[in-house]
Every structure is written in C-alpha cells, then in structure tokens.
Amino acid sequence: MPSVKQIIDIVDQIAPFALAESWDNSGLQVGDPDWQVSKILVALDVTDKALTEAEKIGCDMLITHHPLTMSPEKQIDFSRMPGSAILISARSRIAIVSAHTNLDKAPEGLNDYLAQKLGIFCTDVFLADAMRNESLNEIQGLGRIGQLGGTMTLEQLACRIKEKLGISGVRIIGNPENIVSTAALCSGSGGSLTNHFLDSGMDVYVTGDLKYHEARDIESHGKSAVDVGHFSSESIAVELLETRLRQMFDAVKYKIVINTYDQEKDPFLTI
Numbered sequence: 001m002p003s004v005k006q007i008i009d010i011v012d013q014i015a016p017f018a019l020a021e022s023w024d025n026s027g028l029q030v031g032d033p034d035w036q037v038s039k040i041l042v043a044l045d046v047t048d049k050a051l052t053e054a055e056k057i058g059c060d061m062l063i064t065h066h067p068l069t070m071s072p073e074k075q076i077d078f079s080r081m082p083g084s085a086i087l088i089s090a091r092s093r094i095a096i097v098s099a100h101t102n103l104d105k106a107p108e109g110l111n112d113y114l115a116q117k118l119g120i121f122c123t124d125v126f127l128a129d130a131m132r133n134e135s136l137n138e139i140q141g142l143g144r145i146g147q148l149g150g151t152m153t154l155e156q157l158a159c160r161i162k163e164k165l166g167i168s169g170v171r172i173i174g175n176p177e178n179i180v181s182t183a184a185l186c187s188g189s190g191g192s193l194t195n196h197f198l199d200s201g202m203d204v205y206v207t208g209d210l211k212y213h214e215a216r217d218i219e220s221h222g223k224s225a226v227d228v229g230h231f232s233s234e235s236i237a238v239e240l241l242e243t244r245l246r247q248m249f250d251a252v253k254y255k256i257v258i259n260t261y262d263q264e265k266d267p268f269l270t271i
Contacts, residue, residue: 001036001037001038001255001256002036002037002254002256003033003034003035003036003037004028004031004032004033004034004035004036004037004060004061004095004097005033005034006037006254007037007040007061007063007097007256008027008028008033008097010245010248010249010252010254011063011097011099011245013248014099014103014106014109014241014244014245014248015099015102015103015105015106015109016102016106017099017102018102019101019102019105019106019129019140020100020101020102020105021101023070024067024070024100024101024102025067025068025069025070025098025100026067026098026099026100026101026102026103027097027098028095028096028097029046029067029068029069029096029097029098030068030085030086030089030090030095030096031061031089031093031094031095031096031097032093032095035060035093035095036060037060037061037095037256038060038255038256038257039057039058039059039060039061039256039257039258039259040059040060040061040062040063040245040256040257040258040259041053041054041057041059041061041062041063041259041260041261042062042063042064042238042241042242042245042258042259042260042261043062043063043064043238043260043261043264044064044065044066044231044234044235044237044238044261044264045064045065045066045264046062046064046066046067046068046082046085046096046098047081047085047264048081048084048085048088049263050062050064050261050263050264051085051088051089051094051096052088053261053263054092054094054261055088055091055092055094057259059094059259060093060094060095061094061095061096061097062089062094062095062096062097063097063098063099063241063245064096064097064098064099065098065099065100065103065110065234065237065238065241066098066100066234067098067100068082068085068086068096068098069082099241101142103237103240103241104142104187104188105129105140105141105142106140107140108244109240110187110234110236110237110240111126111142111143111144111185111186111187112144113236113237113240114185114187114233114236115144115146115185117164117165117236118160118161118164118165118185118206119148119149119160119164120144120146120147120148120149120183120185120206121146121147121148121149122144122145122146123145123146123147124144124145124146125140125141125142125143125144125145126141126142126143126144126145126184126185126186126193126196126197126200127141127142127143127193127196128140128141129141142186142193143184143185143186143187143190143193143207144184144185144186145182145183145184145185145200145202146182146183146185147181147182147183148180148181148182148183148204150181151179151180151181152179152180152181153176153177153178153179153180154172154174154175154176154177154178154180154204154224154226155172155176155177157180157183157204157226158170158172158176158226161206161226161228165228165232165233165236167228167229167232169270170226170227170228170229170232171210171226171227171229172224172225172226172227173210173215173218173219173223173224173225173226173227174204174218174219174222174223174224174225175224178203178204178224179203180203180204180224181203182201182202182203182204183202183203183204183205183206184196184197184200184202184204184205184206185205185206185207186205186206186207187207187208187233187234188207188208188209188230188233188234189207189208189209189230190205190207190208190209190210191207191209191210191211191214193207194210194214194217194218195217197218197223197225198217198218198221198223203223203224204223204224204225204226205218205223205224205225205226206225206226206228206233207225207226207227207228207233208227208228208229208230208231208232208233208234209227209229209230210225210227215227229266229268231264231265231266231267231268232266235264235266238260238261238262238264239260242258242260245258246258
C-alpha cells in the first residue's frame with residue numbers, strides 16, 4: 001500500500017503545492033506521512049461529519065479542498081473544531097490532506113473545471129502568477145477569462161449557470177437585459193478581485209461572496225456579475241479531485257478505494 005506521503009506526491013502532481021497562496025494552508029493538515037493508505041474519502045470541507053463518515057467506512061485519508069485551519073491555533077480543544085477533527089484523525093489514523101488555492105490555480109484545476117461546467121471557453125488567466133511559465137504555455141493563476149460561446153442577456157446567463165450547477169438561485173448585479181459575451185470567473189470568494197474585473201474588459205464576473213460595496217462598484221461601471229455563492233462554485237471540487245485521483249492512481253497502479261462525501265450542503269439557507 002502507498003503511504004500518506006506518496007498520496008501527497010500524487011496530489012502535488014494534480015495541483016502543485018508550490019502554486020498555493022502564501023496565506024494558504026494546503027498540504028498535510030494532520031497525520032503521519034508514513035501511514036499506509038488503502039481507502040480515501042474526498043470532501044469539500046474538513047468537518048466532524050465528514051471525518052465520522054471516513055471513520056465509519058474505514059478510510060485512511062480525508063482529502064478536502066478547504067483546509068482544516070487557515071491560521072495557527074493557540075489551543076487544541078478536543079470538544080470543538082479543529083480539535084475534534086484532530087482527535088478523530090489521531091484516534092483512527094485518518095490523515096487529512098487539503099488542496100486549496102493550488103487546486104484553484106492549477107492547469108486543469110478547479111477554475112478550469114468550473115468554466116467547463118458553465119460553458120465558458122477559457123482564453124487566459126484572470127490574475128496570472130508573477131512567475132508564470134510561458135515556455136509551457138500553461139494557464140496558471142487565479143480565475144479565468146473567456147468567451148461565453150455566444151451573445152446572451154445577463155438573465156439568460158444566470159439561468160444557464162443555475163441549470164449547469166443544479167442550484168435554485170443566484171444573485172445578479174446589473175440590468176437583467178445587459179448583453180454579455182465575455183466573462184471573468186473566480187471560484188470561491190472572488191470579491192477581492194473586483195477591481196481587476198473592472199479593468200479586464202470582460203462583460204460579466206462569475207464568482208461567489210461578493211459584498212455590497214463591490215456590487216455597487218460593478219453596478220456603477222455599467223458591468224454585470226453573477227454571484228453563485230461560495231459553496232456552489234466549489235462543491236464541484238469533490239468530483240474533480242475524485243476523477244483526477246482515479247486517473248493518477250490507475251497510471252501508477254495504486255489499488256486505492258476512493259469514496260466521495262455527498263452529504264455536504266451550503267451553510268446558507270434561504271427561507
């Protein structure tokens with residue numbers, strides 16, 4: 001059986017950890033690199049429920065998109081997160097590994113996958129890394145920009161996104177009749193890149209977690225946006241990771257069972 005370290009090396013080939021933002025916490029969250037791995041659970045978030053499921057079905061590793069922690073903990077309380085997750089991990093020898101902004105930025109990573117889902121034909125990176133490898137002609141960096149495959153109204157685009165992501169609603173910014181044909185896209189929380197969108201020349205911005213004043217800025221510039229929510233833009237990371245891991249494991253002949261955790265729901269409810 002491969003070790004935790006060998007699985008981490010596979011994840012590094014899918015989404016190089018060197019691409020992660022400096023503030024990020026991708027990689028091994030909890031566990032021993034020498035533990036053996038025969039069964040993996042893939043999830044969006046490290047939660048008690050996901051770890052309990054991993055424990056129940058006998059997994060040796062939980063691989064997630066979002067990390068267990070984003071900043072140092074001053075104390076580890078086993079009665080609450082993240083201490084409760086650490087307790088389950090240690091008790092049942094379940095290593096926790098996360099691929100966060102490295103998966104967002106990687107070629108054929110989360111942003112490319114989201115664009116593919118939404119029918120956006122990528123032409124470049126939205127915010128390219130400073131050390132972009134031009135010799136490989138790789139699309140590497142945060143977000144993507146591209147073509148919608150035709151001209152449509154903002155309302156028509158919003159309906160298409162709802163259908164493709166299987167969600168009941170999105171928030172739009174701008175006149176529903178605005179004509180759009182080009183898009184900037186950023187999975188997760190893309191509000192910090194609003195000014196970059198306004199300077200990009202793209203017609204519409206597709207992302208999640210836009211704030212009020214960011215929405216006002218987009219509106220005042222006569223631009224459009226579709227806020228699909230953080231969860232809806234990134235829950236597809238689970239199926240992406242499952243697919244890529246299966247491909248990589250088959251290539252190196254690792255006999256590992258991969259399960260996906262399908263009980264996660266958007267924490268925001270509309271009533």
